[in-house]
Amino acid sequence: AAITLSGCSKKNDNGGGGSASAAGGSTAAPAAGGGQKKIAFVPKLQGIPYFEAMNAGGKAAAGALGIQWLYQGPTTADAAAQTQIVRSYIQQKVDTLIVAPNDPNSMAPVLAQAKAAGIKVLTSDTDAPTSVRSTFVSQASTDGIGTGLTDQMATAMGKKGKYAIVSCGETAENLNSWIAVQKKVAAQKYPGMQLVSVVYAGEDQNKATQMATDLMNAHPDLTGLVGECTSSAPGVAQAVKSAGKIGKVHTVGLGTPKSMAPYLKDGSSSASILWDVQNLGYLTAWAGLQAASDKPFAATNNVSSKMPAVKYDDATKTLLLGPPLVITKSNVDQFNY
Amino acid sequence: MTAQLETREPSTAKVARRILPSPVTGQEWVLGAVLVALWVILSFTTPAFATSGSWQPLLASVAPVAVMGVGMTAVIITGGIDVSVGGAMMVTGVTTAKMLVDQDVSLPVAVLLAMALGAVLGLVNGLLIAYGHVHAIIITFGTANVLQFVGRQIFNSQTVNGIPDTLDFFSRGENGRTLGIPHSFVLTLVIAVLAWIYLRHMRGGRHLYAIGGDPLAARLAGIRVQRYVVLTYAVTGLLVGLAAVFTIASGTSTLDQSIGSGQELAVIAAVVIGGTSITGGRGSVLGTVLGALLVQTVSSGVTQLGWPSQLSDFFVGLAIAIAVGADLLRQRTRQQRTGQQP
Amino acid sequence: MAARAVRALLTQRIVLLAALLVLVLVWMTLLDSGGYLTGAYDSDYLSAALVDAVPMCMLALAELVVIVSGRGGIDLSIGAIVSLAGMVFGFAYGRWGWSLLAAIVLTVLAGAALGAVNGLLVAYVRFPALIATLATYYAYKSLALVITDSKPISDTEVAELYSITRSVEIPVIGHDLPDVPLGVFTFLIPTVIVIWLLTARTTFGRRLFAIGTNDVAAEWSGLDVRKTRFTSYLLAGAIAGLVAVYISAQFASARPDAGTSGNGLALPAITIAVLGGVAITGGIGRVSGVVLATFLITWLNAGILLAFTGNDGTQYQLLALGVVLIFAALLNGVTQRRYGGSR
Amino acid sequence: MVDARLELRDISKRYGGVRAIRHADLVVEPGSVHAIVGENGAGKSTLIKIVAGAEGADTGSMAFEGAPMHLASTQDAMAYGIQTVYQEPQLFADLTVSENIFIGRELTQRGRVDWAEQHGQVLDLLELLGLPERYATRPVRELSIAEQQQVSIAKALAGNAKVLILDEPSAILTDSEIEVLFGVVRRLTDSGVSVIYISHRLDELPRICDRVTVMRDGRTVGTWPITELTIRQIVELMVGGELEDHTEARTPQDSEPRLALENLAAAGHFSDVNVEVRPGEIVGLYGLVGSGVAEIAEVVYGMRDQTGGRILLEGKPIHPRSPRAAQKLGIALLPANRKAQGMFAFQSIAFNIGVGNLSQLSRGGWMNRGKETSVAKNMIDRLAIKTPTEQVPVSAMSGGNAQKVVLARQLVERPPVLVLAEPTQGVDVGAKEEIHRIIAQLADDGTAVLVVTSDLSEALRISDRIHVVVAGTTAAEFAPGASQADVLAAAAGADADARHASTEDGVSA
Numbered sequence A: 001a002a003i004t005l006s007g008c009s010k011k012n013d014n015g016g017g018g019s020a021s022a023a024g025g026s027t028a029a030p031a032a033g034g035g036q037k038k039i040a041f042v043p044k045l046q047g048i049p050y051f052e053a054m055n056a057g058g059k060a061a062a063g064a065l066g067i068q069w070l071y072q073g074p075t076t077a078d079a080a081a082q083t084q085i086v087r088s089y090i091q092q093k094v095d096t097l098i099v100a101p102n103d104p105n106s107m108a109p110v111l112a113q114a115k116a117a118g119i120k121v122l123t124s125d126t127d128a129p130t131s132v133r134s135t136f137v138s139q140a141s142t143d144g145i146g147t148g149l150t151d152q153m154a155t156a157m158g159k160k161g162k163y164a165i166v167s168c169g170e171t172a173e174n175l176n177s178w179i180a181v182q183k184k185v186a187a188q189k190y191p192g193m194q195l196v197s198v199v200y201a202g203e204d205q206n207k208a209t210q211m212a213t214d215l216m217n218a219h220p221d222l223t224g225l226v227g228e229c230t231s232s233a234p235g236v237a238q239a240v241k242s243a244g245k246i247g248k249v250h251t252v253g254l255g256t257p258k259s260m261a262p263y264l265k266d267g268s269s270s271a272s273i274l275w276d277v278q279n280l281g282y283l284t285a286w287a288g289l290q291a292a293s294d295k296p297f298a299a300t301n302n303v304s305s306k307m308p309a310v311k312y313d314d315a316t317k318t319l320l321l322g323p324p325l326v327i328t329k330s331n332v333d334q335f336n337y
Numbered sequence B: 001m002t003a004q005l006e007t008r009e010p011s012t013a014k015v016a017r018r019i020l021p022s023p024v025t026g027q028e029w030v031l032g033a034v035l036v037a038l039w040v041i042l043s044f045t046t047p048a049f050a051t052s053g054s055w056q057p058l059l060a061s062v063a064p065v066a067v068m069g070v071g072m073t074a075v076i077i078t079g080g081i082d083v084s085v086g087g088a089m090m091v092t093g094v095t096t097a098k099m100l101v102d103q104d105v106s107l108p109v110a111v112l113l114a115m116a117l118g119a120v121l122g123l124v125n126g127l128l129i130a131y132g133h134v135h136a137i138i139i140t141f142g143t144a145n146v147l148q149f150v151g152r153q154i155f156n157s158q159t160v161n162g163i164p165d166t167l168d169f170f171s172r173g174e175n176g177r178t179l180g181i182p183h184s185f186v187l188t189l190v191i192a193v194l195a196w197i198y199l200r201h202m203r204g205g206r207h208l209y210a211i212g213g214d215p216l217a218a219r220l221a222g223i224r225v226q227r228y229v230v231l232t233y234a235v236t237g238l239l240v241g242l243a244a245v246f247t248i249a250s251g252t253s254t255l256d257q258s259i260g261s262g263q264e265l266a267v268i269a270a271v272v273i274g275g276t277s278i279t280g281g282r283g284s285v286l287g288t289v290l291g292a293l294l295v296q297t298v299s300s301g302v303t304q305l306g307w308p309s310q311l312s313d314f315f316v317g318l319a320i321a322i323a324v325g326a327d328l329l330r331q332r333t334r335q336q337r338t339g340q341q342p
Numbered sequence C: 001m002a003a004r005a006v007r008a009l010l011t012q013r014i015v016l017l018a019a020l021l022v023l024v025l026v027w028m029t030l031l032d033s034g035g036y037l038t039g040a041y042d043s044d045y046l047s048a049a050l051v052d053a054v055p056m057c058m059l060a061l062a063e064l065v066v067i068v069s070g071r072g073g074i075d076l077s078i079g080a081i082v083s084l085a086g087m088v089f090g091f092a093y094g095r096w097g098w099s100l101l102a103a104i105v106l107t108v109l110a111g112a113a114l115g116a117v118n119g120l121l122v123a124y125v126r127f128p129a130l131i132a133t134l135a136t137y138y139a140y141k142s143l144a145l146v147i148t149d150s151k152p153i154s155d156t157e158v159a160e161l162y163s164i165t166r167s168v169e170i171p172v173i174g175h176d177l178p179d180v181p182l183g184v185f186t187f188l189i190p191t192v193i194v195i196w197l198l199t200a201r202t203t204f205g206r207r208l209f210a211i212g213t214n215d216v217a218a219e220w221s222g223l224d225v226r227k228t229r230f231t232s233y234l235l236a237g238a239i240a241g242l243v244a245v246y247i248s249a250q251f252a253s254a255r256p257d258a259g260t261s262g263n264g265l266a267l268p269a270i271t272i273a274v275l276g277g278v279a280i281t282g283g284i285g286r287v288s289g290v291v292l293a294t295f296l297i298t299w300l301n302a303g304i305l306l307a308f309t310g311n312d313g314t315q316y317q318l319l320a321l322g323v324v325l326i327f328a329a330l331l332n333g334v335t336q337r338r339y340g341g342s343r
Numbered sequence D: 001m002v003d004a005r006l007e008l009r010d011i012s013k014r015y016g017g018v019r020a021i022r023h024a025d026l027v028v029e030p031g032s033v034h035a036i037v038g039e040n041g042a043g044k045s046t047l048i049k050i051v052a053g054a055e056g057a058d059t060g061s062m063a064f065e066g067a068p069m070h071l072a073s074t075q076d077a078m079a080y081g082i083q084t085v086y087q088e089p090q091l092f093a094d095l096t097v098s099e100n101i102f103i104g105r106e107l108t109q110r111g112r113v114d115w116a117e118q119h120g121q122v123l124d125l126l127e128l129l130g131l132p133e134r135y136a137t138r139p140v141r142e143l144s145i146a147e148q149q150q151v152s153i154a155k156a157l158a159g160n161a162k163v164l165i166l167d168e169p170s171a172i173l174t175d176s177e178i179e180v181l182f183g184v185v186r187r188l189t190d191s192g193v194s195v196i197y198i199s200h201r202l203d204e205l206p207r208i209c210d211r212v213t214v215m216r217d218g219r220t221v222g223t224w225p226i227t228e229l230t231i232r233q234i235v236e237l238m239v240g241g242e243l244e245d246h247t248e249a250r251t252p253q254d255s256e257p258r259l260a261l262e263n264l265a266a267a268g269h270f271s272d273v274n275v276e277v278r279p280g281e282i283v284g285l286y287g288l289v290g291s292g293v294a295e296i297a298e299v300v301y302g303m304r305d306q307t308g309g310r311i312l313l314e315g316k317p318i319h320p321r322s323p324r325a326a327q328k329l330g331i332a333l334l335p336a337n338r339k340a341q342g343m344f345a346f347q348s349i350a351f352n353i354g355v356g357n358l359s360q361l362s363r364g365g366w367m368n369r370g371k372e373t374s375v376a377k378n379m380i381d382r383l384a385i386k387t388p389t390e391q392v393p394v395s396a397m398s399g400g401n402a403q404k405v406v407l408a409r410q411l412v413e414r415p416p417v418l419v420l421a422e423p424t425q426g427v428d429v430g431a432k433e434e435i436h437r438i439i440a441q442l443a444d445d446g447t448a449v450l451v452v453t454s455d456l457s458e459a460l461r462i463s464d465r466i467h468v469v470v471a472g473t474t475a476a477e478f479a480p481g482a483s484q485a486d487v488l489a490a491a492a493g494a495d496a497d498a499r500h501a502s503t504e505d506g507v508s509a
């Protein structure tokens, strides 16, 4: 321990000071070279198609925008595991840190540390409104997603009947807020629809399948199932398919295109509400660069040829990718994730 | 002894008498009764419970836990434990899924591959435990972490998409069932019965009990303790491979990194609910299968009754406490009857 | 002389851990100066990483207490206790407006009560500890989610608590040293001292090691075996209650899955305790070993995040933990045969 | 001349620093009973473990019927027909008697264990040993220790034995059970089996064995036909010198009894036990294993429930419900089984002594470590415990010294009543002497000492009075100097009304 502790403490030199070990740090990534900005993104969980697609979008942006894109996710969807990674990014003196927090409140303190270290802090995918983040890169508004899901469910079910929701993490903030919107919208627009149950399967596909099956059994007259996240969306569709109830029980969900493709094609899933996740990754990286370069956002931004007009709401400091995308069997093959 | 002492022909009356303790333990009767009671209650309270649409998936989801439980029962009977089955399931699962997608391997090849790979992983555990002279829980905590790493490396941060329906035979659709029972569960029962016969009637099986009862005495009785220990972990690994196949078969066409997570505790729970003594020397696979059924019935029941799904674990905990508590109580009264002080 | 050093290294877990710790620090520092790390592996970073070491070390100490108590002692429910006690804290401090001190006391009491249930089952009903705590693990985990309908409590009171875990400068000598997370002083060091005093300096400690070494002999020596074992589980629960307060503060919210999300906190805590030289068979274990093991794993993990970019970083942490654990355990097995036991 | 059944030449075996066997030789003839005798720790068990393939020798050679024999495992030895009953029963508590007997060499038919065939053979064996048939299907857990020992013997008999090794089979058997065993042994030798018989009950030897090998300090002193030696000569060969006669009788103080047991009973174990112990008196409570003598000590110490009678301390009835309660009343006890009931193996001497005296060594729950150390040092001096420091773990100590540590735990407070159960079991002659000296010293200082033992020579040697326990009751009382033969006869229930002091020469080893 003596060896590291003997090095002088650098607590008061937030970047720019050019201490010996900071130099060592930068040589670690020779590719970074000249003035390339380091934009780091911490997803909720690694290895799931959704965030890996965001990573792909971020990488594409890195090439196009000339930035260094860093991506590192925890092995479990856990706030504690995320903060460790955030801390290592602070140590790497990235220019912008973007987080999709598992628990927004939990993330707030360490984000404040990052800001204090001179790092620009953003959130993407899931907001941490109480934190010091300067901007939230939103895939679609909470209202948009909740309404989209409800509308699709209503269309599939014929606007009446019983339905249930298979959610994932019990404490996932964004899922819970979407569910709140779904309840509200259904009550207003579709009085014939009745939400009978919300269950939580964690990030486990098989558990989602089993729970969806149990729900269908508990409510034989159930005609709709919502898979609230990317692991439960194929799970509920599979349950319907296995039970031989295609056409009787309709499912919609937030599923990634590749995982939903077989179900959309055989009809066990009617639609998936999502957005272009790769574009979201690209937008996230772009927003990171803007922040790192201290460039403000315009009300409408030309991000790339695919995203010529991204709206920015100054009141909520939210950059909005656009309206949610409805993925059906007709367009599912356009996506490669 | 036969050389020196003339042996009487065992009289038929004596042979007919109970030679072994009863084939079904008290714990298993209790579990069976509780299960039946639960099923009856659930059938009345949630009408759909007794339909095939309900119990077919239930049996299909019991199969992986129960089949791993068979191996885990053997491991625990020898006085060991394996907390790395979740990690092993991840590694075998992702490898098999990749082979299905990339190589388009056939059903038998996929199954053999999964089981062989699982057996190799189990073998490593077994060798480390038997020859490293380290408590099984420590070694398998270690290998659990290593396997998590290996599994994730193979996943390479992606899910495995577009898994073909090669494995449908095990639980999906009409040709995945016989007499309405998913083949994965049928196979689990077959394996459980074979294991039951092995544990009860074959020399090797009895030796496992002896090893769990007193490893030193087992060695003195000429039992090759280390070899059996290695064997039980290897067999457990093999069954983990099979469980991974079942899981893929009953899952969606994508496989993600959640495969296997939390399975070690689920399997251990099924084994201990089934009456196998965690200290070794006593236990039966029949109880384990019943234990697995009980756990799944409880969690399905909670969802079907419309109670908050988060409550199901509470009842699982309660089930463990009651099942093991009943077992303890029975042992204690038996001890009192025979006038022994603990 | 050299032989003696080797022998100490092989037979004394503390020496081995200290050597490994130095190895990790030197190696990482070399990697850093060679430019192989993406960020500086310096004292500031190591000190900031201690934020995670605090709950880990406290829970590992809780496991030490129950594992040392013997007869298969272990507590799988410790993470679930953190979750459930954390909700109690959230309610008391965040919702009911209790004072911080009162809320902390209540939370620790709640943790102790949950631990007492384990103690009752294990010591008095004579459940195997693995089974009793597996059962309560499921039950507590479930209750924590049910009582708030799965929602975290992050009312402002709780959110502002983060201040008790932020980094501070050590007074007087602190200017040239890195700031250290306050939790190290407010939670970790007091717990370490208390557990060390309890195990090494009190009659409870003597009784604890006695029952862990030989249950029967302890009974014949006139010790209250059951009460001692019961107390050890209660104590572990109380520590978990304290950890619940810390985690609520560190993450500025009382989460119902604080100790159970992902792999949970129990398995890592047991792993660290075992790595720290606590014998799973009971009767052997030292506070210093557990503290060293925590530091080793914390700083190794922190280094790995800088050494591997992308998802590999967190994956290699799993590998490192597994390999270190197996290595240390096997080494112990070897030395036990060669030198007739290690301590 | 025919080859010997078994021939061991120049066998040596080390355990770390302990030389358990040194250049031992042993020749066993076919169809004979060959006794091996020696003090505790002489190496008897180790030697037979080598023959049984359970341990490997470091040097030396073995031959079986003239041909060299190499054993890598117990299985190898069994293949030669070498069957062993170890000193500690090697049984599996959760398996049935029948299974235990055949474990490791099950009879099989088409791969399956042939339960019927095994069962038939087991019934024969049980009958042979005089055990009820219904035991065959009972888990061993439900049997008494003596019955378990008989199951071990049955287990060895079930193998096709050419050499049967019995390591102290009689230590925990009753006389009638021993008779049955002898009958079995004779039938076996008649059919050509060689039996190696280890025992501390020297009086048995002339009745059963043909030759005797004496071991001392890991060496084989020699082998003699049993007819050529008297028991006294055997003992002298064992200890390696002339026997000194036992210590002179002490004069007990004349006062009221400090401890009195009045018609004490524990259902199923003993009843009508009447014993009085005065301050300064050493009373021996002698009984064979299984006579209930061990349980009497447990009741007095609160480890077992009493079901009748009274325990009086200074004339007042007491009801100790736990060792803790007994200790508070001033009753200390040295447990019989040092390893299981007394030792905290890998803890230090200071820990082992201190842990039984926590209230004296602490204040408000805080250990007074200085006092703990000084008490330990004091005890090490007082009991002459051989150790470099008080921090040595007791697992690293010899049997005798470990026993002294366990004893020391009970002596810190100079208890008014001290109960010693088998105080010198598994202890060397030298250490035995010292422990006896310590006991006498304690009595001289005014402690009332009750020695519960199944070692007759010990009882005769240190007691001021001896009560013999037969079938769970105090049957006879002897004054010091009683003859071994008379006491033994009383213990066997032959002469219940023996209250006399014979001066016949008794062997006191």
Ligand SMILES: Nc1ncnc2c1ncn2[C@@H]1O[C@H](COP(=O)(O)OP(=O)(O)OP(=O)(O)O)[C@@H](O)[C@H]1O
Pocket: D015, D016, D018, D019, D020, D038, D039, D040, D041, D042, D043, D044, D045, D046, D047, D087, D426
């Ligand atoms: N496993 C072992 N490790 C170390 N030392 C041992 C071991 N087994 C025996 N010894 C030592 O070897 C010596 C001989 O022991 P052994 O058990 O053969 O004696 P014994 O003659 O059978 O004594 P007893 O009459 O008490 O049974 C003793 O000093 C003993 O302490």
Ligand SMILES: Nc1ncnc2c1ncn2[C@@H]1O[C@H](COP(=O)(O)OP(=O)(O)OP(=O)(O)O)[C@@H](O)[C@H]1O
Pocket: D015, D018, D041, D395, D396, D397, D398, D399, D400, D401, D402, D427, D428, D430, D431
């Ligand atoms: N079971 C055992 N395992 C390990 N070591 C043992 C064992 N039994 C004895 N020893 C070792 O053997 C050594 C000698 O034991 P033994 O009982 O023969 O001592 P001793 O010289 O007869 O002493 P004492 O006179 O005190 O009985 C001891 O120092 C002890 O370390």
Ligand SMILES: [Mg+2]
Pocket: D044, D045, D046, D087, D167
């Ligand atoms: Mg012996």
Ligand SMILES: [Mg+2]
Pocket: D040, D041, D398, D399, D400, D426, D427, D428
């Ligand atoms: Mg000795």
